[in-house]
Amino acid sequence: MARTEPDVRPRTTTNGPDGLLRRRHTLVVVLTFLTGCADAVGFLALGGAFSSVMTGNMVLLGMSAGRENAELAVTSGSAIVSFVVGVLAGARVAGAARPGDPVWPRPVTRALLLELGVFLVFLVVWEVNLPEHSDNVDLVLLMLSAAALGVQSSAIQRFGVPGLSSTYLTGTLTSLIGGVAARSPWHTLRPKIQILLALMTGAAVGALVAVHLTGWAPVLLLVPLVSVIAVSARMPQEPAVEAPGAP
Secondary structure: OOOOOOOOOOOOOOOOHHHHHHHHHHHHHHHHHHHHHHHHHHHHHOOOOOOOOHHHHHHHHHHHHHHOOHHHHHHHHHHHHHHHHHHHHHHHHHOOOOOOOOOOOHHHHHHHHHHHHHHHHHHHHHHHOOOOOOHHHHHHHHHHHHHHHHHHHHHHHOOOOOOOOOOOOHHHHHHHHHHHHOOOOHHHHHHHHHHHHHHHHHHHHHHHHHHHOHHHHHHHHHHHHHHHHHHHOOOOOOOOOOOOOOO
């Protein structure tokens, strides 16, 4: 009886290096959509500050001093402090990038679970205080949202990929324009375009919900996050092999 040789030909699968890197990028795009939603809700419905754009909040804090606007100072300053607390908590849970890390390390998902817990508190506070929130409740909600996105920011840093972020994207825009000017290949520009479009789309959807469907705002923040957690929990944990040119 002839012996059958094992099939050792390489296979391209969704769990191969390219597939895993693309999946990670897609999940980061979804988290960036969440960021846009949260920033729009925070700015339009929670006192006029941002949940993730700390550069903008620092500008608002400076403006509040020049305009002698104590309310704006409290709002923007509270968002900054809450974001910092979220970053510290997220960094403690997610840890730092290590040699031999998988494409999506488990601590990243654990940090996102922490973010989910903060947003669940956000949901309870939001719904209990409908149909209208007092200024104090709005401030608490903004602080919760900023803390959650601070956790998310630290979680993405665990990947150890320079320039990869779902919360602070001025560098992404700068890199994109620089790449266009240098006539970089399309496959290096596409991931940056996707991230920026996700942010703007999320902001548009978040603004629509904040203005016209106020009660649904927390759901808009929870659904993308739960989806990312569900998918990332099934990501393989073998050491990553970065594919050249992959996002």
